[in-house]
Amino acid sequence: MxxxxxxxxxxxxxxxxxxxxxxxxxxxxxxxxxxxxxxxxELLPYRLNNDWTVTCLMFLCFFFLYYSINRRQKYLHQRIKTFFSNKKRSNLFDDVATESTPLFVLILTGVTCVLSGVCLFDYFLDDIPLLTEYVSPHLLLGFYILSSVLLVLYKWGTYTFTNRIFFDKERTTAWTEAYFDVIIVTGFLLFPTVLLIVFFNLSGSPSRLLILITLLLIKILLFYKCIRNFFNHFHGILHLILYFCTLEMVPDLLLWKGIVYMNKVLILKF
The missing domain is CATH 1.20.5 (Single alpha-helices involved in coiled-coils or other helix-helix interfaces)
Structure with a gap:
């Protein structure tokens, strides 16, 4: 049992x-x-106004531009007056004497490079939406900002090297100062457009038109200063075209082609 x-x-x-x-x-x-x-x-598409990194960069740019307008009005006014003057060599200390002028110019040049990088990032974000799906947006933004910095340094180096060979020291110094003055003006002109792009989602044809107008204005200012500083006679017009196209226009085109190529490489690699 x-x-x-x-x-x-x-x-x-x-x-x-x-x-x-x-x-x-x-x-x-x-x-x-x-x-x-x-x-x-479905993943939401990447937008600049949702990125805290871009927002912080915009606040930094605003702070430096506001500081320059509020605290360095005399310096900026003197630089504008010197740019359109007939002097062979501009004098940074006509009305304003300061030891921090190189640092001030460096900071505003950096602001221009950051704003240029944001413009490039917005353009390629619309043109190639796959970029942010395969590559980190912060990596792309850093790459575009670095490209703008390298372009500025390359032009500065080539201008300095060429001008020291063909022109005297005073004209070389005057052109270097004018070149960085134009870069600073570029930052002031780009800032409103970048604000519209980042915080109001202005993209496509309107933003590209505003950026194109800014670039044309900047090239006209550089062309004008090049004539006044180096080629103030009619017989120098051929040398002016060769000089300006070789040292100003060709690097821009090469940079553009290089960025397009690197975008394709980044998509394939990641």
């Missing part, structure tokens, strides 16, 4: 274990069906 009871209890335990396994398997299948029956969400 005891053996029969033990066999009966063992059978009951086996049946209970089988029933528990069936329940567990049914629960697992039910959970899988629930998960598969749902709808996959």
């Amino acid at each position: 005891n053996d029969v009871c033990r066999a009966g209890f063992k059978l009951i335990e086996e049946l209970q274990a089988q029933q528990q396994e069936r329940l567990d398997s049914a629960l697992v299948r039910h959970m899988q069906e629930v998960q598969l029956s749902g709808m996959e969400g």
Whole structure:
């Protein structure tokens, strides 16, 4: 009798274990069906106004530009007056004497490079939406800002090297100062457009038109200063075209082609 009871209890335990396994398997299948029956969400597209890094950069740019207008009005006025003057060599200390002028110029040049990088980032973000899907937006933004910095340094180096060979020291110094003055003006002109791009989602044709107008104005200012500083006679017009196109226009085109190529490389690599 005891053996029969033990066999009966063992059978009951086996049946209970089988029933528990069936329940567990049914629960697992039910959970899988629930998960598969749902709808996959779609990732929101990347937007500049949702990126805290871009927002912080814009606040820094605003702070430096506001500081320069509020605290360095005399310096900026003197630079504008010197740019359109007939002096062979501009004098940074006509009305304003300060030891921090190089640092001030460096900071505003950096602001221009940051704003230029944001403009490039917005353009390629609209032109190639796949970029932010395969590459980190912060990496792309840093790459564009670095490209703007390298372009400024390259032009500064080539201008300095060429001018020291063909022109005297005073004209070389005057052109270097005028070149950085134009870069600073570029930052002031680009800032409103970049604000519209970042915080009001201005993209496409309107933003590109505003940026194109800014670039044309800047090139006209550089062309004017180049004539006044180096080629103030009519017979120098051919040298002016060669000088300006080689040192000003060609690097811009090469940079553009290089950025387009690197965008393709980044997509393929990541």
